[in-house]
Amino acid sequence: MSGIYLHIPFCNSKCIYCGFYSVVGQKYKEAFIPALKREIFGRRDFFTRNLSEGNFSSHDEKLHTLYIGGGTPSVLDISLLKEAVGCIKDTFSFPLEAFSSAVSPDIFEFTVEVNPDDVTPEYAHELMNLGVNRVSMGVQSFEDKHLSWMRRRHTSEQAVEAFRILRDAGFNNISLDLIFGYASLTDDEWMHNLEKTVSLSPEHISAYQMMLDEGTPLERLEEKRSYMPPEEEICAAQYAMLQSVLKDAGYIQYEVSNFAAKKVMDGKETLLYSRHNSNYWNRTPYLGLGPGAHSFDGKNREWNLPDVAEYCSSDICDFREGEILSETDEFNETVMLGLRRTEGVEFSGLNPNLLNKISDVINRLVEDGSLEMVYEESDDDVQVASAVAKGIKIPPEKLFVSDGIIRELFILNFII
Ligand code: SF4
Structure with a gap:
């Protein structure tokens, strides 16, 4: 049950806490797709080769997940996204039912990450037509003052509206991301975020503690003593609130930061956990495409260098580093x-x-x-x-x- 991850390395602006690799601006967006196609072509035998070399069993040969993350995939023009997906579809072997929004995630899960400010009815319909059957949206908070401090580009109202647009377009598997454990977040505000999230009834919720990732604006603020992370006990209490509120609302915690709802799909009760991310935790092989993306061939790990300028101009074969696992x-x-x-x-x-x-x-x-x-x-x-x-x-x-x-x-x- 292998998967492909595609990293779209573009954002409209950088959030204060974010350590993911992405660049801001229009430069490289056009050049990215030809470079990506070169990489896809160069990696076309990733799964068959590793299967024949015995790195994984035939059980892992079939591709059951495609995850487009970033960065912000939704800042890429939909026509470019379609071109990228078309090339992946033509190159690798997917189940017959794949690329239909109606297909059960047990057969094929196709996730795209979006930011609320990019979601319009037209965009949501285009994603549906592309065969996306799961959307992961970075909400982070329902407090506007916190969203603006985090340098997010959306408001609480926009997040709610984006969720409604996705539902109206027909998405029945939506994941929302939240963040807790930062200095200005009170327990009451966190409770409000949790209750607001639950009131929308998303199928999946991911909640992460804010960290001081290397090279981020938040880390620099902390170095200058302009930001002090909260005490661990405060974060622990907010994590306990997260577990308790989501449990009471019927969500099943299946991973440290991830919670899923059960829903009847195709006549059977299905837990809507992230199949793609579960591959990472199960050490199932996956191919990562795009600058900064990581791959696992069943035995060893490799990663593309996080440099979109190099990615767009270089021979992809030279663009990776790897590690042989003992x-x-x-x-x-x-x-x-x-x-x-x-x-x-x-x-x-x-x-x-x-x-x-x-x-x-x-x-x-x-x-x-x-x-x-x-x-x-x-x-x-x-x-x-x-x-x-x-x-x-x-x-x-x-x-x-x-x-x-x-x-x-x-x-x-x-x-x-
Ligand atoms: S959190 Fe998302 S939108 Fe913000 S900078 Fe990181 S990748 Fe971009």
């Missing part, structure tokens, strides 16, 4: 990505010798409540004492400190 890297990655998911990580997917090395740490973390053992599902109400655990997970109340818990489980290369 057994230890693979182990650490599987633990780290798996424990971000609420279902946790299964022991069967881990190298048994390396797992053995951290068994004492696991037992200690289980004892102090930072980890829980996961058992095979059984009809018995009570778990029998002799049952063998199949994996570990982080309990919901500890997910806020998951990074620290995961770090304790890492195996450092030098002790192997």
